[in-house]
Amino acid sequence: MEKNLSFSKNGQNLSTPRAFRFEHTFDRYPRSRENIDEEYWNRVQISQDIDQLTHVLSTIDDKSNPPDIPDCVETFSRIVESIIAKYNSGEINRKFGKMTEEDAFFIEAVKRMSKLANAFSEFPSSASTSPVFNRISMVLQRAMAFLEEEFRSLLEDCRDNPQSNYDIFLKNSSFNYKNQDQSDQRETESCDFPAYSLEVVTKMNNIACTMISAGYETECCQVYSVSRRIAFNEQMKRLEFEKINMDDVLKMQWETLEGEISRWIKVVKTCSGSLFPGEKNLGESIFSDHPLICGSLFSNLARAVVIQLLDFAEAVSMAKRSAEKLFKFLDVYETLQDLIPAINDSCSHECEHQLTWEIAAACDRIGESAVSIFCDLENSIKSDVAKSPVPGGAVHPLTRYVMNYLKYACEYKNTLEKIFEKHANLERSLPMSSKLSSSDIEKESESPHNFETVESKTPFSIQVVTVMDLLDTNLESKSKLYRDPSLRYIFLMNNGRYILQKVKGSTEVRQVMGDTWCRRRSTVVRQFHKNYQRETWTRILPCLSHDGLQVNGKVNKSVLKERFKIFSTTFDEIHRTQSTWVVSDEQLQSELRVSITSVVIPAYRSFVGRFKQHLDSGKVDKYVKYQPEDIETLIEGLFDGNPTSMGRRRT
Amino acid sequence: MPATDCQEASSASFSSLGFSILSRRRDQVHSMESPHEATAQEIELEAFQKLVAERFHELAASNSGELLTIPWTRKLLEVFLCIQEEFRVIVFNKKGFLNKPPMDRYINEFFERSVKGLDVCNAIRDGIEQIRQWQKQLEIILCALDNQRSIGEGQIRRAKKALIDLTIGMLDEKESNTALAHRNRSFGRSNVQRDRKSFGHFRSLSWSVSRSWSAAKQLQALGNNMVAPRPNEVIATNGLNVAVFTMSYVLLFVMWALVAAIPCQDRGLQTHFSVSRQFLWAVPMLSLHERILEESKKRDRKNACGLLKEIHEIEKYARHMNELIDSVQFPVDRRKGG
Numbered sequence: 009m010e011k012n013l014s015f016s017k018n019g020q021n022l023s024t025p026r027a028f029r030f031e032h033t034f035d036r037y038p039r040s041r042e043n044i045d046e047e048y049w050n051r052v053q054i055s056q057d058i059d060q061l062t063h064v065l066s067t068i069d070d071k072s073n074p075p076d077i078p079d080c081v082e083t084f085s086r087i088v089e090s091i092i093a094k095y096n097s098g099e100i101n102r103k104f105g106k107m108t109e110e111d112a113f114f115i116e117a118v119k120r121m122s123k124l125a126n127a128f129s130e131f132p133s134s135a136s137t138s139p140v141f142n143r144i145s146m147v148l149q150r151a152m153a154f155l156e157e158e159f160r161s162l163l164e165d166c167r168d169n170p171q172s173n174y175d176i177f178l179k180n181s182s183f184n185y186k187n188q189d190q191s192d193q194r195e196t197e198s199c200d201f202p203a204y205s206l207e208v209v210t211k212m213n214n215i216a217c218t219m220i221s222a223g224y225e226t227e228c229c230q231v232y233s234v235s236r237r238i239a240f241n242e243q244m245k246r247l248e249f250e251k252i253n254m255d256d257v258l259k260m261q262w263e264t265l266e267g268e269i270s271r272w273i274k275v276v277k278t279c280s281g282s283l284f285p286g287e288k289n290l291g292e293s294i295f296s297d298h299p300l301i302c303g304s305l306f307s308n309l310a311r312a313v314v315i316q317l318l319d320f321a322e323a324v325s326m327a328k329r330s331a332e333k334l335f336k337f338l339d340v341y342e343t344l345q346d347l348i349p350a351i352n353d354s355c356s357h358e359c360e361h362q363l364t365w366e367i368a369a370a371c372d373r374i375g376e377s378a379v380s381i382f383c384d385l386e387n388s389i390k391s392d393v394a395k396s397p398v399p400g401g402a403v404h405p406l407t408r409y410v411m412n413y414l415k416y417a418c419e420y421k422n423t424l425e426k427i428f429e430k431h432a433n434l435e436r437s438l439p440m441s442s443k444l445s446s447s448d449i450e451k452e453s454e455s456p457h458n459f460e461t462v463e464s465k466t467p468f469s470i471q472v473v474t475v476m477d478l479l480d481t482n483l484e485s486k487s488k489l490y491r492d493p494s495l496r497y498i499f500l501m502n503n504g505r506y507i508l509q510k511v512k513g514s515t516e517v518r519q520v521m522g523d524t525w526c527r528r529r530s531t532v533v534r535q536f537h538k539n540y541q542r543e544t545w546t547r548i549l550p551c552l553s554h555d556g557l558q559v560n561g562k563v564n565k566s567v568l569k570e571r572f573k574i575f576s577t578t579f580d581e582i583h584r585t586q587s588t589w590v591v592s593d594e595q596l597q598s599e600l601r602v603s604i605t606s607v608v609i610p611a612y613r614s615f616v617g618r619f620k621q622h623l624d625s626g627k628v629d630k631y632v633k634y635q636p637e638d639i640e641t642l643i644e645g646l647f648d649g650n651p652t653s654m655g656r657r658r659t
Numbered sequence: 660m661p662a663t664d665c666q667e668a669s670s671a672s673f674s675s676l677g678f679s680i681l682s683r684r685r686d687q688v689h690s691m692e693s694p695h696e697a698t699a700q701e702i703e704l705e706a707f708q709k710l711v712a713e714r715f716h717e718l719a720a721s722n723s724g725e726l727l728t729i730p731w732t733r734k735l736l737e738v739f740l741c742i743q744e745e746f747r748v749i750v751f752n753k754k755g756f757l758n759k760p761p762m763d764r765y766i767n768e769f770f771e772r773s774v775k776g777l778d779v780c781n782a783i784r785d786g787i788e789q790i791r792q793w794q795k796q797l798e799i800i801l802c803a804l805d806n807q808r809s810i811g812e813g814q815i816r817r818a819k820k821a822l823i824d825l826t827i828g829m830l831d832e833k834e835s836n837t838a839l840a841h842r843n844r845s846f847g848r849s850n851v852q853r854d855r856k857s858f859g860h861f862r863s864l865s866w867s868v869s870r871s872w873s874a875a876k877q878l879q880a881l882g883n884n885m886v887a888p889r890p891n892e893v894i895a896t897n898g899l900n901v902a903v904f905t906m907s908y909v910l911l912f913v914m915w916a917l918v919a920a921i922p923c924q925d926r927g928l929q930t931h932f933s934v935s936r937q938f939l940w941a942v943p944m945l946s947l948h949e950r951i952l953e954e955s956k957k958r959d960r961k962n963a964c965g966l967l968k969e970i971h972e973i974e975k976y977a978r979h980m981n982e983l984i985d986s987v988q989f990p991v992d993r994r995k996g997g
Contacts, residue, residue, distance in 0.1 A: 145811025
């Protein structure tokens with residue numbers, strides 16, 4: 009059942025019965041039946057006559073002797089002209105709704121005209137053929153001009169009409185976008201692209217085929233490409249894409265530019281994901297019989313749009329380089345990479361080749377900038393020279409910064425690998441480049457625990473290792489700012505542990521550094537631990553030695569008192585000094601405490617147990633300041649940064 | 660390491676080939692620096708000056724028939740790229756030097772000028788696109804008329820329509836709207852409103868640059884504050900800033916020439932060119948500038964949207980075709996309003 013759309017055009021009410029519908033038998037109106045029948049059969053007859061004439065003219069060999077021209081030519085011309093007039097005056101509604109019988113007849117008539125004109129053109133000009141030829145030629149030209157406008161109008165009006173959005177969404181999945189998620193459908197509803205109903209597309213397809221077969225391909229393609237270019241542009245504007253001059257891009261503050269980049273990324277992703285595929289589908293539907301034409305039309309559009317998008321990416325690549333920009337740059341790189349398959353699917357070979365090259369060139373520029381930014385990390389590390397050490401031997405801000413940066417960067421590991429690989433190839437091919445990176449590598453390979461243990465030797469991983477090396481060197485020189493060797497080891501332990509934990513905590517960084525590196529680093533941290541222990545606590549042990557206290561089998565009281573005094577003093581001093589030191593890693597903290605306890609407590613306990621009795625009973629408290637449990641408690645309180653009170657505790 | 664032709668060894672010939680300021684400086688510097696090193700860089704810089712001069716002489720040697728044609732413009736761009744490549748080689752070898760004052764300022768200025776040049780190139784792209792649109796109209800005319808077989812009145816009409824579209828396409832945007840109205844009446848179009856919208860966009864030169872962008876202003880900004888280095892500045896930079904100045908001037912000229920030749924948004928040619936003839940390339944460059952400027956003042960080219968000879972050819976052809984078509988008489992009674 010057809011919907012009878014009610015329109016009023018130029019004051020005419022068009023919902024009155026239209027005289028030319030034949031597809032539904034129940035739709036005929038008795039009072040005009042005869043007229044319809046007569047008109048219909050007249051048309052059929054005339055069409056046959058025209059076809060016959062065309063055939064006759066085409067098959068005549070001797071073109072100098074043309075046959076007589078029948079009246080049907082003039083009649084046919086008038087019919088076609090009157091239909092055009094009716095369309096132009098609005099008597100026949102042509103925009104929405106299905107192809108009517110009138111539309112179909114018209115299209116066929118124009119095709120016939122074109123064939124007939126062709127046949128006539130074979131004949132040299134003569135008194136008999138020329139006037140008729142001119143007549144047909146003019147009618148054909150008028151028809152083509154009309155169709156051209158029709159085509160343009162269908163392309164432009166339907167794109168502005170929200171009504172058709174619904175049509176396409178409800179009726180038609182074949183136009184849709186293969187890459188759309190179910191979850192994205194809500195969004196596609198509001199910005200359907202291209203939003204033409206199936207009927208409109210069919211009409212456009214008919215018009216295009218007719219124009220092309222009549223030799224009016226250029227006009228047809230012009231209308232299409234101009235209209236689609238404008239439509240695409242409007243769609244980009246809807247996505248808030250604005251053309252910014254390169255000059256202005258480079259003058260922007262980073263915060264503003266970051267926002268523009270995000271917007272640009274959204275636009276490019278939409279192009280890759282839905283706009284280009286949609287455009288390709290539309291072209292294929294309208295120029296269904298002419299794949300070369302629709303390929304070339306799409307290529308031209310894609311080229312124009314992509315070059316415009318690349319302008320921005322290239323401007324961004326020229327922006328002043330600084331560390332925080334890396335990640336946005338990498339986002340741009342990845343977005344551009346994703347654009348390539350969208351082009352490859354749809355363009356002609358030559359265009360695809362050209363565009364892929366352009367996109368790759370833009371990616372290279374971004375890549376080079378990214379390399380430069382990343383390598384700038386090295387300079388940041390080198391220039392971070394401290395005059396005073398971090399209090400309490402804590403993890404240095406530089407360590408945190410570098411490790412977090414590396415962690416974040418390694419999330420883009422695949423992209424960075426590609427970029428650095430490209431960069432390395434580029435460096436190799438430049439005859440006069442000062443090969444900075446390779447000489448640095450040679451230097452760094454002297455460093456024992458980084459370069460050799462790293463498993464993968466890709467340009468990127470070498471870069472990461474270089475950074476790691478520089479950090480180690482930097483930390484080492486910072487550690488020398490501590491006069492107290494114990495604190496120095498705590499510092500090295502803290503930072504080393506932090507680095508290790510960060511690496512282990514990130515899959516990508518771990519992949520770069522490798523398990524061997526992790527094991528080695530663990531060993532190194534343990535070594536610092538042992539060194540600390542030796543520096544601090546083993547000097548307290550001599551006073552707990554059982555040797556030297558007995559002279560001739562008797563305990564020397566004064567030596568014993570001295571020993572206790574030394575122990576308490578030393579311990580107090582250690583505690584006082586080290587109570588503000590921090591070990592942020594909890595596990596390391598407890599490991600330290602456990603190992604200290606295991607060294608000190610048994611020795612103290614055994615010493616106290618063995619020799620306490622030899623002290624004068626009234627004076628025990630004076631010398632035995634701490635019970636073993638007290639020592640234990642105090643040790644447990646170390647390394648969380650809170651100085652505990654030194655109050656005496658009695659058991 | 661200069662990549663240009665091999666140099667003559669004798670230093671006497673340098674003063675005839677090279678830039679005189681540099682020679683002067685060389686005498687002063689000889690006592691300070693190791694002569695071998697100073698000469699190597701000087702050779703490079705003088706070779707660069709010589710290269711620029713030679714290339715521009717080649718360009719200026721074109722006769723008036725060749726000047727501003729598409730092949731000539733292509734040659735201009737090739738010259739530019741060649742010079743830029745040499746410049747790049749020179750600069751690349753001195754990377755460390757460029758980060759320090761005063762070179763860092765000169766290089767920075769050059770960078771900013773280059774970026775402005777890039778915007779000009781983007782705008783020119785739109786102009787080329789517009790010329791391609793005209794080409795399409797020409798294709799239609801060819802298709803209609805270039806036929807071994809008989810040409811019907813309809814095809815003549817078709818060619819006429821395409822000619823009118825072409826003429827409108829070559830007009831200024833302001834003038835085109837009235838022309839459009841005439842066209843629509845004669846070709847029986849029902850909706851003028853719609854046409855103006857689409858036609859306006861069709862000819863828009865704002866695809867690649869923002870609506871407010873102006874070629875004239877951009878050229879002005881590009882050439883802003885471009886002064887030849889003074890002798891003390893030359894010494895301070897070992898002559899390197901002379902190369903930068905030269906490159907900047909070449910950039911300015913090439914961009915200006917492109918804007919002159921090809922349609923672009925807010926095209927204006929008033930950029931001031933004046934450079935000392937001590938520079939070997941000054942003479943051919945200024946001569947080209949003068950010739951192009953003269954072309955722009957000619958009566959039949961004053962209002963052209965671009966000075967490319969081919970554009971002029973299209974204009975002449977269109978006018979000629981128009982007259983030809985209008986002179987065709989048709990014996991048959993034509994329907995009105997067609």
